[in-house]
Amino acid sequence: MKLTDLKEGEKAKVLSLYGGSNFVCKIKNMGITDHCFVEVLKNDGKGPLIIKQDGSKIIIGRMMASRIEVEKI
Amino acid sequence: MNEKIVIVGQPNSGKSSLFNALTGLDQTVGNWPGVTVEKKEGFFFIDGERYEIIDLPGLYGLTPTGLDEKISLDFLLESSPSLIVNILDGSNLERSLFLSLQLFFLDIPVIFFVNKIDVAKSKGIKIDEEKLKEIFSCDIVFGSVKNGEGIDELKRVIKNNIHKKICETKYFKVSDKIYSYIEKISEILIKYKEFEHHPKFFSLKVIEDDKNFSPFICKILDSEDLSKIKKNVEELYKDFKKKDFLTLDWFYSLSRGITGEVTKREFYDKKSLTEEIDNTLLNRFFSIPIFLIIFLFIFFLTFFFGDIFSKIISFLFETISTYLSKVLEKGFILSFLTEGIIGGLGSVITLIPYIFFMYFFLGFLEDTGYLARVVFIMDRFMHKIGLHGKSFISLILGFGCSVPAVLSTRVLDTPKDRIKTILIIPFIPCSSRLTVLIFLGAILFGKFDFLIIFILFLLSIVFAIFSGFIFDRFLLKETSEGLIMELPDYHLPTIKNLLLNSYFKVKDFIKRAGTLIFLITLIIFLLSYFPQNVDGGFIKIGGEKITFLFRPLGFDMERTVSLLTGFFAKESVVSTLGVLYKGEQLENIISARWGKIDGFVFLLFLMIYLPCIATAIVIKQETGSYLYLSGIIVYSVFFAYIISFIARYLLIAIF
Numbered sequence: 001m002k003l004t005d006l007k008e009g010e011k012a013k014v015l016s017l018y019g020g021s022n023f024v025c026k027i028k029n030m031g032i033t034d035h036c037f038v039e040v041l042k043n044d045g046k047g048p049l050i051i052k053q054d055g056s057k058i059i060i061g062r063m064m065a066s067r068i069e070v071e072k073i
Numbered sequence: 074m075n076e077k078i079v080i081v082g083q084p085n086s087g088k089s090s091l092f093n094a095l096t097g098l099d100q101t102v103g104n105w106p107g108v109t110v111e112k113k114e115g116f117f118f119i120d121g122e123r124y125e126i127i128d129l130p131g132l133y134g135l136t137p138t139g140l141d142e143k144i145s146l147d148f149l150l151e152s153s154p155s156l157i158v159n160i161l162d163g164s165n166l167e168r169s170l171f172l173s174l175q176l177f178f179l180d181i182p183v184i185f186f187v188n189k190i191d192v193a194k195s196k197g198i199k200i201d202e203e204k205l206k207e208i209f210s211c212d213i214v215f216g217s218v219k220n221g222e223g224i225d226e227l228k229r230v231i232k233n234n235i236h237k238k239i240c241e242t243k244y245f246k247v248s249d250k251i252y253s254y255i256e257k258i259s260e261i262l263i264k265y266k267e268f269e270h271h272p273k274f275f276s277l278k279v280i281e282d283d284k285n286f287s288p289f290i291c292k293i294l295d296s297e298d299l300s301k302i303k304k305n306v307e308e309l310y311k312d313f314k315k316k317d318f319l320t321l322d323w324f325y326s327l328s329r330g331i332t333g334e335v336t337k338r339e340f341y342d343k344k345s346l347t348e349e350i351d352n353t354l355l356n357r358f359f360s361i362p363i364f365l366i367i368f369l370f371i372f373f374l375t376f377f378f379g380d381i382f383s384k385i386i387s388f389l390f391e392t393i394s395t396y397l398s399k400v401l402e403k404g405f406i407l408s409f410l411t412e413g414i415i416g417g418l419g420s421v422i423t424l425i426p427y428i429f430f431m432y433f434f435l436g437f438l439e440d441t442g443y444l445a446r447v448v449f450i451m452d453r454f455m456h457k458i459g460l461h462g463k464s465f466i467s468l469i470l471g472f473g474c475s476v477p478a479v480l481s482t483r484v485l486d487t488p489k490d491r492i493k494t495i496l497i498i499p500f501i502p503c504s505s506r507l508t509v510l511i512f513l514g515a516i517l518f519g520k521f522d523f524l525i526i527f528i529l530f531l532l533s534i535v536f537a538i539f540s541g542f543i544f545d546r547f548l549l550k551e552t553s554e555g556l557i558m559e560l561p562d563y564h565l566p567t568i569k570n571l572l573l574n575s576y577f578k579v580k581d582f583i584k585r586a587g588t589l590i591f592l593i594t595l596i597i598f599l600l601s602y603f604p605q606n607v608d609g610g611f612i613k614i615g616g617e618k619i620t621f622l623f624r625p626l627g628f629d630m631e632r633t634v635s636l637l638t639g640f641f642a643k644e645s646v647v648s649t650l651g652v653l654y655k656g657e658q659l660e661n662i663i664s665a666r667w668g669k670i671d672g673f674v675f676l677l678f679l680m681i682y683l684p685c686i687a688t689a690i691v692i693k694q695e696t697g698s699y700l701y702l703s704g705i706i707v708y709s710v711f712f713a714y715i716i717s718f719i720a721r722y723l724l725i726a727i728f
Contacts (some may be wrong), residue, residue, distance in 0.1 A: 021284065021317055022138060027487070028321035029133040030557055031168055035326070041348070044357045047453035048462065048556055054329070055198075059449050059460055061556035068378040 003060075003068040004041045004049065012070035013037055017037050019067050032068065076235050077125050079149065082160035083172055084131035085561040087188045089113070090218045091160055092128040093573050095228075100577070119232045127154070134321065135175040135274070136283050140483045143285065149179055150271060155235055158185045158227070162192040163200060164562075166336060170328035176698040178255075178273040184234050185213040186227055191220060192564070197339035205335045208546050218568060254309045255280065261298050268293075276637075281320050284665070300362040335514040347562040351446070360450045361522055371438070371474075375430040375504075376511070383408055390419040408602060416648055417594030418425070421587045427504050428582055432575040438565030444469075445558065451557055458547070460542035464494040471501030474582065477690040479695055489549050496544055496705055499684035500537035502530055505643040511674055514649055516660050517672040525673065533680040536712070580631035589687065597638055597649050612653065613695050626717050627671045628677065639679065642687050645677065670728065674721045682713035 005013055013034050019025050031053050032038065041057060042050035048061050091713055092100070109668030113128040113366040129148060130141035137143040149157070150556040151415075159176055161169035166187075176183050193200060204215050212230045216223015242432055256280055259272035268275045268290075278286040279302055291299060369667040394411045401407040438444050444466055452462030463485055471478035480497045482491045502510070507530070601610040623633045635649040654662045667675070683706060684692065693702045 002308050017127050017317070021282075024317040025321070026138045026557055028325070029136060029138065029171075030559065031171065033322040033325045033327060042351075042355060048449055050351075050355075050449065050560060052271075054167045054332075055196075056168050057562075059445070059452075059462070059556060059558050059560050059561040062454060066553040066558055 001052070001070060001072065003038070003040070003065040003070050004043070004062060006043065006070065006072065008040055009041050010072060011037060011039045011041070014070050015069045015071055017068055019064075023064070023067065027064070027068070031056065038070070039072070076155045077127065077152070078156045078158060078231065078235075079127045079154045080158050080160060081129055081132060081145070081149070081172070081176065083162070083169060085559060085568065086131070086160045086162045086169060087218050088131060088160055088476055088568055089128060090567075091158075091186065091188065091400075092126065093219070093570055094218050094224055095126060098573075098591070111630065117228075119228045122232070124231065124235075126158075132172060133571060134172055134324070135178070135277075136318065136321065137285060137484055138282065139344075144571055149181065149273070151268060154181060156231065157181050158231065159185050161182050161187045163187045163189045164196055164198060165198070167325070167328050167332040170208075171324050171330055174324050174327055175277075178277050179271055180273060183211050183236060184230055184492050185209065185211060187213060188216045188218055188224070190215050190222070191217045196345070199337040199339075199540055201335045201337070205331075208331055250312075251280070251309065251320065254305055259303055260300050261302055262290075262414055264298075265293060277320060281318055306694055321510050324636050326447055330385065345562070347442075350563055354443075355449060359444075364447060364450055367438075367443070370435045372421065375434055376493075376507075378430045379427035383423045387419060387423050387427070390415050390422075393722075405602070408422060409598070412652055413595050413598035416598065416651060417591045419648075421583070421590045421644070424505065424508060425583070427508055428474065429575050429579050431504050432578045433571055435473060436469065436571050436574050437566055440564075440570065442561045444561050444562045448556070449560070458497075459545035460490060460493055460541070463556060463558065464490060467494050468497060471498045471503055472507075475501070475684060477578070477581075479688065479691045482695065492701060493541070493544050493549050495547075495692055495695055496701065497537055497541050498539050499688055499705060499709060500533060500681065501534045502680055503643070505685070506533075506680060509643055513663065513672065513676060516663050516667060517667060517676075529676055529680055532677065536681055536716070539709075544572055590645055590648075593638055593641045593645050594648045594652070597634075597645070598652050601652050624640060626674055626714070626721060627668075628675060628678075629666075632675055636679070636682065639685070640683050643685050644677075670721065670724045673724065674717045677720055678713050678717040682710050684709070 003012070003014075014032060014034060016026055016034060017032075019027075028059050032051075034049075035054060037050040040049060041052050046062070048059050051060060051065075056071050080088055080092055083516055092113060092115065095117045097117075099117065100113055100115030114125065115128075116123055116125050118124070127148075129145040132142050132145050135146060157176060159173050161173060163169075173183075173185065187200070187205075190200070200215070202213070202215055212234055214223050214227045214230055216227065218224070255273055255276045258276035262268040262275050262279075263272040275286065277288055280289075281287075294302065310319075320452065346617050354360060394415055397415075398407060401410070435444075438447075447469070447560075448462035448466060450462075451465040455461050455465055463722050464482070467478050467481045467485075470481050479495050480500070482494045482498075485491045485494060508524055510529060511522075514529070515522045518525045576693055597612065601612045603610050607613060612634055614629060616634040620630045620633045622626070623636075628636070630654040631650055634653060635646045638649045639646040650663070651659050663672075689702055689706070691698060696702070
């Protein structure tokens with residue numbers, strides 16, 4: 001499933017990132033690497049999401065988030 | 074000898090606060106050569122020895138994805154500083170160490186300053202300082218810039234480290250497959266003089282295939298070494314399925330490992346204060362009304378406090394003028410002093426309070442962390458004009474002054490995002506325009522002034538949004554890459570930082586625009602004074618020749634000329650009118666001569682037409698092309714004319 005399919009409060013493991021190298025690099029620089037765990041703090045169904053990864057919160061646009069494949073835990 | 078030190082850290086790590094704590098007022102804000110990214114330099118003394126220090130733009134890692142990150146990295150590679158002071162966020166070690174681990178590959182001496190120890194404590198995170206020191210062989214200072222904790226120790230450590238030549242981390246000594254390949258490749262690269270200073274770094278870039286560097290590296294290598302390196306890289310990747318920035322995963326897994334080893338986190342299920350606040354401020358129904366209320370309040374405060382100080386200053390100038398006219402004889406000298414010098418200085422200085430408070434309150438919103446929330450709130454709407462939430466921050470800065478707003482677009486990721494944002498900024502009513510609007514509006518509309526000023530203000534924002542649509546549909550059609558940024562926790566900013574930052578912003582404004590406004594007022598005065606046989610001088614002669622252009626809008630010669638000088642600086646519209654309508658109080662003339670409709674049309678035109686010259690210069694610098702600059706000039710004048718024309722005849726027809 002995609003990161004955008006998660007509801008608020010749900011946690012997931014990142015499986016893979018789909019996109020060009022610039023996209024992958026940007027996402028990984030923010031700490032969203034393969035196999036890391038994320039928690040969705042905010043997902044209004046439209047607009048950007050807020051996710052929590054390690055100790056930090058990240059705002060991520062809906063389009064970018066839809067290119068992150070995750071597995072719900 | 075002066076030693077050069079750089080502060081390197083991730084955004085939100087407290088970098089500029091540390092820089093302010095070390096240098097205080099001994100800093101200058103300039104630009105990096107060739108680009109208009111802000112460069113902060115300063116100096117400080119330790120036991121009488123002088124140290125130069127540079128605050129680099131924030132870096133997440135060493136694989137740059139934006140212009141400012143690229144500049145920081147290029148600076149580190151090219152200028153070989155004596156020491157890197159790496160500032161880490163103690164409340165978020167795993168993220169901070171991601172950068173720190175990469176810094177070791179630069180072969181530049183590094184020390185760590187682990188900031189926000191107090192925040193970490195309040196979050197229930199305990200850092201085992203001794204263990205962290207065991208892992209890294211460089212010196213580590215723990216503290217909190219906000220409380221001044223650890224700053225003195227940091228200075229002592231800087232002094233001890235400045236002459237040390239190299240610093241390696243023990244952590245990398247463990248046999249690690251990727252690291253062994255990095256060493257192998259760097260042994261090949263070190264033979265080349267282009268790579269000899271940072272062989273490990275370039276070797277890392279070869280493995281990552283970072284497009285910022287790999288073409289350059291391949292060009293320099295001879296064919297034998299190139300094939301050797303390629304073979305190594307292939308071997309390394311044999312065991313891994315995917316290749317995209319594998320090293321970044323590696324760095325993160327290392328930093329997570331280290332963090333796990335050195336920190337103990339008390340577990341509690343309670344929501345943090347930041348999350349509680351965000352539940353309200355980012356609520357899907359209330360977020361926008363709250364945002365509007367906060368910004369209206371900020372504008373109200375800016376103009377409330379700005380007004381008080383501005384009135385005091387203009388009262389002082391008036392007193393000096395009246396005093397001068399008592400002691401001096403009527404003639405050139407008196408006119409020159411009162412109308413030229415005091416008029417010119419006055420129009421600059423009375424503006425400063427507004428600019429100062431605008432930056433002060435915007436800085437407050439930024440430092441608390443609310444501006445990052447605004448990015449979240451506005452992202453959805455910015456998509457409608459093909460941009461994302463980060464552009465909105467630049468547009469908000471435009472309410473202060475267009476120049477820093479244009480400069481702030483450097484944090485945007487793609488050139489198209491930057492250009493689109495830059496082209497919208499000139500239509501955001503800046504504080505100079507607002508002061509002219511408020512000054513003239515108050516004279517013209519009496520008790521309705523607030524309402525009409527507000528309508529004009531809204532109209533220009535509507536036009537800015539309209540322009541965004543136009544640029545997106547017809548000029549730069551491309552959906553932007555999307556938004557990703559860190560959301561910092563809320564925290565209370567310190568007054569000292571806010572004051573320092575607004576002080577340097579105002580200083581920058583005076584340097585950039587102040588002298589220009591002063592000179593223009595002076596020149597206008599001289600041109601209107603000579604030749605003495607014509608009342609109104611050269612300006613009147615020239616002005617009358619072009620007034621016919623603006624007849625359809627109902628502008629007289631004085632207004633036409635003031636719009637021309639407004640190109641040099643928007644505030645000089647008022648001072649030019651003052652010089653041209655000489656002899657009487659400006660307020661009396663304007664309320665007597667301008668009709669209400671004429672006045673409204675004039676202000677409408679003023680809000681839309683032409684960016685000022687300082688903005689024009691940075692637009693040219695940042696877009697790198699005269700095409701965009703001339704385009705925006707033609708576009709803005711064309712629409713200002715058409716809209717004012719329509720507004721005038723509509724209003725005449727209605728009333």
